[in-house]
Amino acid sequence: MVTNQTASTLFSPLKIAGLSLPHRIVMAPLTRSRAGQGNVPSALNVEYYRQRSSAALVITEATQISQQGQGYAWTPGIHTDDQIAGWSRVAEAVHAQGGRIIMQLWHVGRVSHPSFQPDGALPVAPTAMPVPGKTFIVDDNGNGTWADVPVPQELSPDGIAAIVSDYVSAARNAITGGMDGVEIHAANGYLIDQFINSESNHRTDAYGGSIENRARLLFEIVDAVMAAIGDVPVGVRLTPLGRFMGMGDDTPEETFGYIASELDRRKIAYLHVVEPTTLGTETASAADPKSEAIVRLLRQRFSGVMMLAGGYDQVTAEKALSAGRGDVIAFGKLFLANPDLPERFANNAPLNEADRATFFGGDAHGYTDYPTRTVSA
Numbered sequence: 001m002v003t004n005q006t007a008s009t010l011f012s013p014l015k016i017a018g019l020s021l022p023h024r025i026v027m028a029p030l031t032r033s034r035a036g037q038g039n040v041p042s043a044l045n046v047e048y049y050r051q052r053s054s055a056a057l058v059i060t061e062a063t064q065i066s067q068q069g070q071g072y073a074w075t076p077g078i079h080t081d082d083q084i085a086g087w088s089r090v091a092e093a094v095h096a097q098g099g100r101i102i103m104q105l106w107h108v109g110r111v112s113h114p115s116f117q118p119d120g121a122l123p124v125a126p127t128a129m130p131v132p133g134k135t136f137i138v139d140d141n142g143n144g145t146w147a148d149v150p151v152p153q154e155l156s157p158d159g160i161a162a163i164v165s166d167y168v169s170a171a172r173n174a175i176t177g178g179m180d181g182v183e184i185h186a187a188n189g190y191l192i193d194q195f196i197n198s199e200s201n202h203r204t205d206a207y208g209g210s211i212e213n214r215a216r217l218l219f220e221i222v223d224a225v226m227a228a229i230g231d232v233p234v235g236v237r238l239t240p241l242g243r244f245m246g247m248g249d250d251t252p253e254e255t256f257g258y259i260a261s262e263l264d265r266r267k268i269a270y271l272h273v274v275e276p277t278t279l280g281t282e283t284a285s286a287a288d289p290k291s292e293a294i295v296r297l298l299r300q301r302f303s304g305v306m307m308l309a310g311g312y313d314q315v316t317a318e319k320a321l322s323a324g325r326g327d328v329i330a331f332g333k334l335f336l337a338n339p340d341l342p343e344r345f346a347n348n349a350p351l352n353e354a355d356r357a358t359f360f361g362g363d364a365h366g367y368t369d370y371p372t373r374t375v376s377a
Contacts, residue, residue, distance in 0.1 A: 028330035041086035053099030065170035071108030091178030109191030181233030189245025199248035233269035260301035275310030
């Protein structure tokens with residue numbers, strides 16, 4: 001239980017759609033590559049999320065909407081009955097602790113490998129072009145290893161329509177599995193982001209060229225998901241100015257300003273913005289001079305709840321909220337290493353250090369064995 005709460009902005013309650021948040025310290029989505037056989041959440045995953053239930057909102061690790069959507073070893077899915085059942089046990093554990101949990105829906109697009117794809121096919125993308133990145137696969141000995149991403153195949157219009165349908169099915173499955181809402185992952189160089197950015201989208205059809213066309217897939221998915229699950233909260237995650245996995249856009253202010261305005265018009269539950277200085281699991285040494293301006297632009301264009309993520313600590317989070325840059329803050333590595341992060345913040349307690357060697361793959365070590373705060377009697 002969080003104790004000694006002050007009047008700080010971080011500990012002010014907030015509503016996101018129909019969810020009442022007791023404070024504003026959110027657990028960011030964190031890929032940990034520890035799903036069980038069949039990409040099914042296991043008892044280990046249940047314990048991991050249960051430990052972090054004191055978050056104002058738990059956002060699950062990115063969860064693939066289909067087998068085609070997988071790009072890394074041992075990441076969970078939400079497209080089979082066993083996966084739904086596994087996630088149901090996670091949701092039950094979080095709810096039993098009084099928590100709230102939203103599932104992040106994911107299709108990696110070109111950031112994949114034939115070993116994950118149905119029938120060993122090439123990964124799919126808006127445009128068939130080289131990918132400057134690696135993915136995490138299983139080698140012949142059953143161990144995780146990093147591998148180059150091959151040149152993907154270009155999606156056909158029918159293939160795009162099938163992916164929209166997969167998002168709808170995944171959203172329904174998430175709600176069936178007990179989730180309180182869904183977040184559409186349109187960030188970090190994955191499929192939707194690949195369509196949005198001009199650097200990775202060279203199409204000449206209705207999904208390429210203009211900003212409206214490049215954003216079309218995102219809005220088709222948002223509209224279809226919102227229609228399918230009704231009043232259940234739907235959020236969207238974006239990475240404006242993101243460069244991870246070869247991203248880049250010729251006119252980022254116009255592109256992401258337009259997207260923010262359209263998401264505002266659709267009244268999504270929240271807009272989740274990864275700070276432009278964040279590159280994958282790292283923070284850029286030098287911030288893009290446009291970064292502050294583009295965050296402010298999105299804030300102006302989107303009138304709903306805005307969530308910020310990207311290397312925040314308690315002090316910088318308080319400053320960001322006090323300055324009105326956002327309404328809630330998502331913490332990644334700090335929540336990874338500190339299951340009781342809200343209580344530690346409330347009591348100005350020391351924080352555990354995250355062990356990078358255990359970020360991806362493995363067992364309970366570096367996953368569920370981080371100590372919680374000991375309170376003297």
